[in-house]
Amino acid sequence: EVQLVESGGGLVQPGGSLRLSCAASGFTFSDHYMDWVRQAPGKGLEWVGRTRNKANSYTTEYAASVKGRFTISRDDSKNSVYLQMTSLKTEDTAVYYCARAQGLQVDYWGQGTLVTVSS
Amino acid sequence: DIQMTQSPSSLSAFVGDSVTITCRASQGISNYLAWFQQKPGKAPKSLIYAASSLQSGVPSRFSGSGSGRDFTLTISSLQPEDFATYYCQQYNSYPYTFGQGTKLEIK
Numbered sequence: 001e002v003q004l005v006e007s008g009g010g011l012v013q014p015g016g017s018l019r020l021s022c023a024a025s026g027f028t029f030s031d032h033y034m035d036w037v038r039q040a041p042g043k044g045l046e047w048v049g050r051t052r053n054k055a056n057s058y059t060t061e062y063a064a065s066v067k068g069r070f071t072i073s074r075d076d077s078k079n080s081v082y083l084q085m086t087s088l089k090t091e092d093t094a095v096y097y098c099a100r101a102q103g104l105q106v107d108y109w110g111q112g113t114l115v116t117v118s119s
Numbered sequence: 120d121i122q123m124t125q126s127p128s129s130l131s132a133f134v135g136d137s138v139t140i141t142c143r144a145s146q147g148i149s150n151y152l153a154w155f156q157q158k159p160g161k162a163p164k165s166l167i168y169a170a171s172s173l174q175s176g177v178p179s180r181f182s183g184s185g186s187g188r189d190f191t192l193t194i195s196s197l198q199p200e201d202f203a204t205y206y207c208q209q210y211n212s213y214p215y216t217f218g219q220g221t222k223l224e225i226k
Contacts, residue, residue, distance in 0.1 A: 044219050044220045045157075045217045046217065047208070047214060047217065050213075050215075061214065063214045064120070104151065104210050105153050105210055106155075106208075107165045108165070109162040109164070112162055
């Protein structure tokens with residue numbers, strides 16, 4: 001059974017940093033691209049970014065709203081993907097989901113972790 | 120960036136009805152279109168990819184169609200568990216983008 005479990009969310013002040021983790025199980029993690037998607041309170045889904053697999057050099061893509069502030073990385077030996085967030089803004093407040101991609105499209109989602117940016 | 124526009128933003132229907140949600144891309148995306156279902160307080164669930172292919176385990180009352188710019192999600196014979204918010208997403212080019220969502224409510 002595919003499982004994705006996010007952790008690391010919490011309250012952080014504007015300008016601060018936070019690192020989210022997503023632990024994967026139930027599939028060959030190293031084969032898959034992994035995404036981060038967020039959802040601000042009461043709002044729709046926003047794609048944050050993607051890390052490709054080793055075969056594609058672990059390259060990454062980002063939404064313009066987070067490029068230069070957020071970094072996605074992965075550790076295939078730990079079956080984990082990470083979202084390092086810096087220079088956080090109040091508008092980054094959201095539930096952050098990690099998601100597995102099968103090919104290019106997402107097929108499984110984690111349960112999400114809440115990040116609140118507030119003073 | 121490619122903009123995805125869903126319509127309607129909300130709709131209400133009876134159990135047993137058939138409903139259709141549309142999604143329009145601001146430029147052609149071939150068939151790189153996915154649909155997701157989200158219930159309140161829950162993570163999204165993947166329903167359809169490649170515009171018309173059902174994810175494993177998704178009931179056959181869900182169907183998708185379209186190519187290029189215009190796409191539809193149809194739910195036939197609505198069940199109580201289908202009342203949720205639905206999102207389309209293009210994955211033709213980065214950054215991937217979602218529609219604003221369509222809230223399906225029970226009448």
